[in-house]
Amino acid sequence: MTLSRPTRRAAIGGGLFLAACSRAPDQATAAPVVDVPLRSLAHFPIGCAVMTGRLTEPAFTTPLIRHFSQLTPEWEMKMEYICGDDGALRFEAPDAIAAFARSHGLRLHGHTLVWYANAPKAFAELDQRRASFTEAYRNYITNVVTRYRDVAPGWDVVNEPIEDDDTGRLRQSLWSQRLGDTDHIRRALDHAREADPKAVLFINDYNLELYPKKRAAFLSLAETLLKAGAPLGGLGTQTHLAADLPAGAMATCIKDLASLGLALHVSEMDVSVAWAKGLSRRAAETRQAEIYAEAMSAFAALPARQRYAFTLWGLRDADSWQRKDQPKDTPLLFDDAGAPKPAFAAVAEAMRNAG
Numbered sequence: 001m002t003l004s005r006p007t008r009r010a011a012i013g014g015g016l017f018l019a020a021c022s023r024a025p026d027q028a029t030a031a032p033v034v035d036v037p038l039r040s041l042a043h044f045p046i047g048c049a050v051m052t053g054r055l056t057e058p059a060f061t062t063p064l065i066r067h068f069s070q071l072t073p074e075w076e077m078k079m080e081y082i083c084g085d086d087g088a089l090r091f092e093a094p095d096a097i098a099a100f101a102r103s104h105g106l107r108l109h110g111h112t113l114v115w116y117a118n119a120p121k122a123f124a125e126l127d128q129r130r131a132s133f134t135e136a137y138r139n140y141i142t143n144v145v146t147r148y149r150d151v152a153p154g155w156d157v158v159n160e161p162i163e164d165d166d167t168g169r170l171r172q173s174l175w176s177q178r179l180g181d182t183d184h185i186r187r188a189l190d191h192a193r194e195a196d197p198k199a200v201l202f203i204n205d206y207n208l209e210l211y212p213k214k215r216a217a218f219l220s221l222a223e224t225l226l227k228a229g230a231p232l233g234g235l236g237t238q239t240h241l242a243a244d245l246p247a248g249a250m251a252t253c254i255k256d257l258a259s260l261g262l263a264l265h266v267s268e269m270d271v272s273v274a275w276a277k278g279l280s281r282r283a284a285e286t287r288q289a290e291i292y293a294e295a296m297s298a299f300a301a302l303p304a305r306q307r308y309a310f311t312l313w314g315l316r317d318a319d320s321w322q323r324k325d326q327p328k329d330t331p332l333l334f335d336d337a338g339a340p341k342p343a344f345a346a347v348a349e350a351m352r353n354a355g
């Protein structure tokens with residue numbers, strides 16, 4: 001999603017995990033948050049979005065490795081990074097993230113191959129002959145997927161294919177214009193499959209919990225692709241939320257998305273406090289923790305084969321993309337200093353309760 005979108009507890013028992021405690025300044029009476037490693041509580045991968053700049057900072061990498069088992073490149077695996085104006089491909093940053101993942105035994109989630117928001121000049125300027133465009137499209141996808149085959153079990157093959165409104169229309173882009181509304185998605189999935197016979201191939205979108213028609217269109221796109229024999233293996237729900245999301249919306253969304261039996265990825269979760277309307281800061285923080293817990297409980301209740309991963313869009317509040325528009329936002333599980341927040345404790349508790 002783009003930056004301009006305005007739509008938008010509990011102590012854990014078990015001394016075993018007791019590594020550090022923190023107390024939010026305005027939570028003087030709340031129980032301290034116990035820093036249990038999230039990955040130790042999960043029966044599925046717990047992911048975090050990362051940028052290479054942070055991977056050399058121990059204050060970032062120590063909690064990262066402690067809590068997470070999967071990394072998603074936040075930006076540096078997108079076409080806008082990889083594909084130069086002249087069509088040359090550069091891989092320094094995604095290679096560095098992949099190397100970090102390999103050396104720490106983490107999975108990498110490939111993000112993202114085709115996205116309406118990235119239409120590199122090299123592609124836009126290709127002549128209009130379908131042949132050369134289709135060839136370049138295939139080459140790009142197979143090159144990128146092949147390179148990370150050993151470390152990336154899954155890919156966001158097409159990101160944000162549905163318009164962000166409640167009309168349920170497919171998004172228009174350079175890709176849809178040249179290769180067809182559904183066909184560019186079908187082709188991208190086929191090319192990714194050709195490069196990696198085992199990868200779980202996703203379409204990924206946002207606001208699926210807010211817009212029922214958008215969710216229905218996303219599901220119907222998945223059904224169309226499956227009926228056409230496309231190797232679609234999973235659905236990603238970004239889950240960029242604001243803390244005013246009504247109770248139950250997240251659980252309904254996850255249940256609904258799981259109805260096709262595909263793997264599910266909560267792929268980019270954050271819960272903005274700053275964008276929440278009509279709530280005091282304190283109330284928004286409380287809702288934030290509840291929403292995280294609701295999402296985690298609903299995800300953890302899915303059949304094991306459908307739980308691809310649960311990913312946070314950043315580690316500390318200070319790392320969040322939301323800070324660009326909302327400098328005081330605190331959308332993640334760890335505060336600026338890297339201490340776990342009440343939202344962290346709520347997620348950990350939801351994981352514990354899921355067993």
Ligand code: GLA
Pocket residue numbers: 001002074075111159206238240268321
């Ligand atoms: C969308 C994309 C992500 C990222 C965020 C903003 O959710 O899928 O890759 O660009 O917007 O950080």
